[in-house]
Amino acid sequence: MAGKKESTFINMVLVLFIITLISGVALGGFYELTKEPIAAAKLAKKLNAIKEVVPEFNNNPSDEVYKVGINATDTLEFYPAKMDNKLVGTAVKTFTNKGFAGYIWVMVGFLPDGTINNYSILDHKETPGLGSKMGAWFKQTDPAKEKSSVINKNPGKTKFIVSKDGGDIDAITAATISSRAFMDAIQTGYNEYIKNKTKEDISHE
């Protein structure tokens, strides 16, 4: 092999130039190559989340999404799910920032009357093993834990407040803060959903 290159100015710049050039090409190329799959993966994730929380549908809710601003930075997203053009439910991407560690993003599916069909946690930073249990806690099917479940309950009729604070839902053991936050997210989603429901009904009926 050839001997080591001297550290002359030209050499230095040249070598670095070539390396960055090649790596630039490689990176740009890979970016282009993976752009599609990444976008697809993101979409799939969102769709999966929607699918999980609303009854079966055959439209593309992403196309019919409408957004509602809550404050300066955060918006709720509403994904209407329709079966043969009939609204069967709406997936609401809602959030709260009252979590133990800040924001919690929840996808919650409301049936047209506002009853909760299902929910899924999109993102959170709650403590693993404590707050993180909310992904499963509020959809327990065990009749003994009925009071913990939010499924098939309507925030308009049931008090979506943890029972410790006088509400109707039992909080996650040792994670009351996360539970309160979760309730807050659902409630926000519900409130906005009801507020905008009429509007939507008009536009889509």
Place this chain on the structure above:
Amino acid sequence: MNNLQTFTKGLIKENPIFVLLLGMCPTLGVTSSAINGLGMGLATCFVLIMSNMVISMVSNQIPDKVKIPSFIVIIATFVTVISFLMEAYTPALHAQLGVFIPLIVVNCIVLGRAEAFASKNKVIPSILDGAGMGLGFSIALTLLGSVRELLGSGKVFGITLFNDTYGMLIFVLAPGAFIALGYLIAIINRIKKA
């Protein structure tokens, strides 16, 4: 040193984590479960092999003064590539590992092997070295991940071994990472002595 030794030394004798103590951040940061550990390990492994390969090919052409920047660029390229790939094909894992994926760039093992081995050796040994080190890293991460997951929530690779009421939450959290690794290394030291 023959090729076999080049490959196997990273597994135990010079295991990057248990012996050399390099790349501690991902080691501790992502090992709250076995699968995360494995994922991180393999991602690092990929970067190690590729960068070792490329660096061993080009290192003679690189002047000393820009050696480090050049290596970093090469490594960073592969890191970004693996990041793209993971985002596209294993989005959940990508989200779990979070900031630790870009941080593979600064993982001391990668740069360390580039400097200490790849830049002085031919392509094949460099690849083997990278693979060995990467595998050693992966094994260590998976082991630590398994231990933490087991103690913390009674599972390994998501398979429940005992009821999670018996799980010690602390092992999933930061302190448990340090403590578990500390005792793992102590046990390994002890076994090696015996």
Place this chain on the structure above:
Amino acid sequence: MDTIVITIIALCAIGVASAIILYFVAQKFKVYEDPRIDEVEEVLPAANCGGCGYPGCRSFAEALVKADDISSMNCPVGGAPVMAKVGSILGHEIKASDPTVAVVRCNGTCDNRPKTNTYDGAASCTIAASLYSGDTGCQYGCLGLGECVDACKFDAMYMDKETGLPVVIEDKCVSCGACVEACPNNILELRKKGPKSRRIFVSCVNKDKGGIARKACSTACIGCGKCVKECPFGAITLENNLAYIDYNKCKLCRKCVIVCPTGAIQELNFPPRKEKPVDKPAAATAKPVAKPVAKTAVSSENKENETTDNK
């Protein structure tokens, strides 16, 4: 395609810019550092033991590079091969020095040297030595508290529980001299290893007059001078009632060993003698022999703790 182009341009720009800036700054702020320091450091064993007399391998490397003459500097751990490499890096010729090893110059086992007192202080030879003359009649001999063993970083020494004396494990001894430094009574000495590890030395440091020395220890050098007369090579000198064998002059003829009336001269690693030497006490064999003697509770306990610690 756009992105690729922008990517390439941006990356190249940043890369080239950093190269240019670095180059000029490096030119402007150049500080000279002898690159040989790194080279030398790489050769050194990185044991950082301090045997060379410097705080660590790096500072030894710096000192080596600065020195004009490195013949007096030695890394005991790496020994001659390493110093030769250093020499070739620095362009010095190193003449191979004979390997040395530590020897214990006291044979005052519990048998040979009866106890007169019981030491009850901290288990440190230096402390005992600063307090009094030791728990036997010999004020020069080994105090038996094992400070030398503690000082050895290479596990090359241990305290023999039966004799109460330290023993050097030759294979492990790297001749760093830490024990020599540690011993307050100067019992240990670095001596030429000798061919096949054969060595002859006076295993005693007692400077008292013969009678007193003999009374304190049956195997003390009494300064009779017989060995001096016997030695055909003039290797033995007598000073302050104590004989000393110069290992550079000694030809290992073993004649002095036979004439010594107290068996103070030790020979190590020799094959057994053919004809039995006339009424020689057993003490002159390779290892000091001694019957186990129960030692007083406190001090022996301390010692035992230390020896086990160091094994």
Place this chain on the structure above:
Amino acid sequence: MLKTFSIGGIHPEGNKLSAKSAIQELPIPKIATIPIAQHIGAPAKAIVKKGDEVKVGQLIAKASGFVSANIHSSVSGTVFKIDDVMDATGFRRTAIIIKVDGDEWLETIDRSKDLVTEITQTKEEIIKNIGEAGIVGLGGATFPAHVKLSLPPGKVADVLIINAVECEPYLTSDHRVMLEKADEIMVGIQILMKAIDVKRAIIGIESNKPDAIAHMTQISSKYPGIEICPLKTQYPQGGEKQLIAATIKREIPSGALPIEVGAVVQNVGSAFAVYEAIQKNKPLFERVATVTGKSLKNPSNWKFRVGTPVNDIIEASGGLPEDTAKIIAGGPMMGKALVSVDVPLTKGSSGLLLLAEEETARKDIKACIRCGKCVSVCPMGLEPYLLMVLAEKKNYERLESDSVMDCIECGSCSFTCPANRPLLDYIRLGKGKVGQILRARK
């Protein structure tokens, strides 16, 4: 509230068994072994040789340097030999061995018992004659007194402090001397005051000697400028730094001498010796020592001749008890353990203590539990636990910066440590090493 020093201190049991026993005179030995090094500083040089006849009080070894002291014969007889003999620590050191023959004193010594109060000598004469008489500090340090009294140029003293604290448990010699020789001591003090040119002297006495406080207070009223300062009983109040802090509330800075704060400290015994040297022309060759111990038949105080074997004084007090495990020259806190009873008594022998095994044997060393008790008792405000570890780890740099050289070796720390750690042993080791380094640096 009685005065005392403010940092640290301990309260070991007093055990002053011999406090009520009047000073007796010990019979002259048959053979006197007089070491030529009985003081801090350079050993004296022997000026007699084998076969020479000597009288009591005759100079037999001359000071050999500035910090050194004359040695006088304590007996009359013939010099039998000058040889290395075992000293208290077991090492062989030079001594002049005299075969005793009668008790013939030099004529120049005034052997009458009359009190001579008038001080005729000048300051310079006093200091010179104290030096001639070979007086060393009798408080234990045996520092040549004339050196201490020759104040360094530019320094002035404003007070003389007499150390009558005797804070060591068991010892009572100073106590007895005060009760029996109060007037002589007062004159001695006046001589010392004249020597260093001060108008004020303070005698510090601990409250566990109420009779001595009363007696000395009464006698002192006859002598101008001398005050008695009763002190709360607390070890190590006898340390000169602590004594100065207790009596006049001045703290000597680290590494400095008492004169830095205008004080000079002398032991009461030394004051008595000064009296005898100046007024009676009698050199220092005998002194008072306590022989004591819980199992000893007659704990008592003896006036002995330097060079008497330790064995004699023990025999005179009832013989060595069966259970003796340790023989200590001095008190239990600072005294030195002897290797044998065949060694001679010297100018520094203030007592002989015989301890039984259960009282003195060290217990198993445990790990330091960091209780901080050693820190709180250290009268110098040091951290003994740390100093010990640093000494063990040979970290001499930190030892120095943690003021190891300030340690006065009082032993309060080792005494107190619940883990029985040999703190002072290691601190002394560290001090030795750091001292070497400091000297090398100069």
Place this chain on the structure above:
Amino acid sequence: MNTKVLVAPSPHIHSGDSIQKNMYGVVFAMLPALLLSFYYFGLGSIIVTLTAVASCYFFEFSIQKYLLKVEPTINDGSALITGILLAFNMPANLPIWIIIIGALVAIGIGKMTYGGLGNNLFNPALVGRVFLLISFPVQMTSWPKALGFNTSYIDAETAATPLAIIKEGLNKGDSLTDLMAQLPSKMDMFLGSTGGSLGEVAGAALVLGLIYMLVKKIISWHIPVAIIATVAIFSGILNMANPEAYAGPAFHILSGGLLLGAIFMATDYVTSPMSNKGKLIYGIGIGLLTVVIRVFGAYPEGVSFAILIMNAFVPLINISSKPKRFGEKRK
């Protein structure tokens, strides 16, 4: 001379103080609180205490003997203290297996990892306690009511501690005055009979222990006084600034493990500073952190964490606050 006399450096006598004397002194000082907890919590507290102590002894002995291979030192009494204090920090209905894990962590991780008595950096009992608190938050925070002697163990009726009531209530948005009304009176808190861990129910018994230890010179006053005074002052200031949001000093001092921590746990020799100045700094630190964690943090109780955090500061405190040296100029 025929007998071989001893030779040793001075001093030749010893005070007779020993590790055991100090340790068993502390145990004795804890007795009033222990007995009172037996009275208030009944069988449960006895089971918890016995399990904690027995497993501490077991782990201390077996780790020393079989893992470290040294002579076990179980009779020095320190494992007993760790055991009792661990129990003091647990609710009386804690499942046995959790207690055993706690003891393993306290002795195994907290103490023996460092080689045993005297070497550890963090208070072993608190290491055990906090480990459990983080690992098993549910079990560690459901306290049985102090009902007077009773024999129910696992299924005792539970009640929140005063601190938890306040924390919960404030989180909910209730006003402090209302909350205070729900609490037992200050006198009750001092004499016992509030919910909580075994050792934190009766201030009076703990103070009795403090007095005993001070009289016996086992500990000095600096740490407990510094902690209590700091908590009083700091919570007093907060209380004055906003009486509706922050409870007053008396409440903070009497509630939770503050007295327990200040008297028995912050004073642990091994993990507290050496000099008196250092002890004061350490105590003040604990006091401040306790209030900060209680008032602003997620945990209703802050003493344990505060002590552990300050344990970490001890080496720095020791280095920066040397005792006043003799002859040093006073500033």
Place this chain on the structure above:
Amino acid sequence: MEYILIVISAIFVNNVVLAQFLGICPFLGVSKKISTAVGMSGAVTFVMILATIVTYLIQKYILVAFGIEFMQTITFILVIAALVQLVEIILKKVSPALFQALGVFLPLITTNCAILGVAIMTIQKDYTLLKAVVFSGSTAIGFGLALVLFAGLREQLDLVELPKGIKGTPAALITAGLLAMAFMGFSGIV
């Protein structure tokens, strides 16, 4: 108030080392002596703030401007590496004393993930430049606090005899674990 929360959070609650696991290598590596720990903390603070500012500007004016955010990793690390080397070279010449105190740690800093991690995190958190500086400064202080505390603990450990298998790294890690456990007491403050 917001700034205070950022500071408290970065120093205590979400301490980089003890809670976020960044910069563990120097945390374990240069914590044997308090004096070096202090030096390292100083160097890290300096570089971290500097790096955050530079990467912030690059992100904003190059990456975002041209829509090539995916190049973040590579540009950031390149810039940080160059920056560190620059500082090192300059320091060596301009102030040898400061170099002795801080400079020797600089090579260690390039491969310190805390620097890159913080640079990336500031971008993720969408801070303004001022907040970014406050955040990186407090993160560095948090790093320094953990490092110095840890160094104190390790110096203390040097004075005692640890069990054989535990001595060295395991003891350091376990101690770090207990330190992290103590720091969990701060959780929930912000």
